[in-house]
Amino acid sequence: MDKQIISRDGTPLAYRRTGQGPAVVLVSGAMSTGATVTPLAAHLSDRFSVIVYDRRGRGASGDTAPYAVAREVEDLAALIEAAGGEAALYGVSSGGALVLEAAASGLAVRRAAVYEAPFADYGGGAQERAEYTGNLGEALAQGRRGDAVELFLRLTGLAPEMIANARRSPMWAGMEAIAPTLAYDDAVMGDGLVPRDRLASIGVPVLAVAGGASPEWLRRAAKAIAESAPQGVYRVLEDQNHMVEPQVLAPVLTDFFGA
Known part of the structure; x- marks a missing residue:
């Protein structure tokens, strides 16, 4: 990340902007930084001005206590302002839940797309x-x-032997370093159920995407999101799972954001 912006509560946010065109902000999910959506940004930057950032408490961004979901919405508001005052949003997993909350909060969001908000x-x-x-x-x-x-890995359905292997791997220290942000994503998810009433208040087009190779409940959730948003659209990407391939997702997002 080569740029920094200060959110409303004084938290510094690290971000990078690539490409030219209408602004799109990419939001990562739990246990990840902006690096996880950087490959997707590369596929979108020929048509859009793409912003990738480290959510608060991760990577090169700062953090300020106490945490509240509203602070992360303010973070997105600051990034949208830096982007020129309006942007489309894309979020993956729990980052998708944050995108939906931002859209429902009345930010200057042109369109909102989410992949497998869990x-x-x-x-x-x-x-x-x-x-x-x-x-x-x-x-x-x-x-x-x-x-x-x-606990988080168990929640995602990872097998015990895979968790044990992860604990012994070099990446474990990095996962522990951002473990406190698991509580942030948990707060973003609310009670864990599709927030139908909140989604009904979103006044912009919403695209909810799921993978055809993912667990069926994630497709049900995406379908419910699309049905609850007044301008919702549901899409399934065949042969994709929760780790969606950016080259498969990017054309779908390009069509939606470019409409």
Whole structure:
């Protein structure tokens, strides 16, 4: 990241802008920095002015306590202002939930696209989310960052043996370093259910995308998002999973943002 902007509460945000054209801001998900969406930015920058940033508490960006989802919405407002006062937004996973909240908050968002925002569209989802929230808060309060990361990986469905391997890998230290931001993404997700009433207030086009090779509940969630937003569109990318290939997603986003 080679640029910096100051959010409303004084938090410095690191970002990079590439390409020319209408502005698009890319929002990463949990346990990640702006680097995770940089490959997608490369595929979009021939048509758009693409902003990639490190969300607060990660990478080269700062952080300010206490955390609130509204502060992350203000972060996006600052980036949109830097982009010229209006932008389209794209978010992946829990970053998608943040994008939807930003669009519902009345920011100058032209269009909003999300990939597999992990809302549950079934009754047990809220209970599972509540248990995770409680256990995560306890682990972070006690300084058990590794346990917090493991809780998150379990929530994503990663097998125990894969989690054990991850703990022994060189990347584990970096995951522990941003573990406190897991609580931020958890807050963004709310009770874990599709926020239908909130989505109904979004006044701009919304594209909800899911992978055909992902778990079926993620497709149900994307479909529910599209159905709840007044101008919602639902798309499935065949053979894609939660780690969507940027060269497959980029043409879909280009068509949507360029409309």
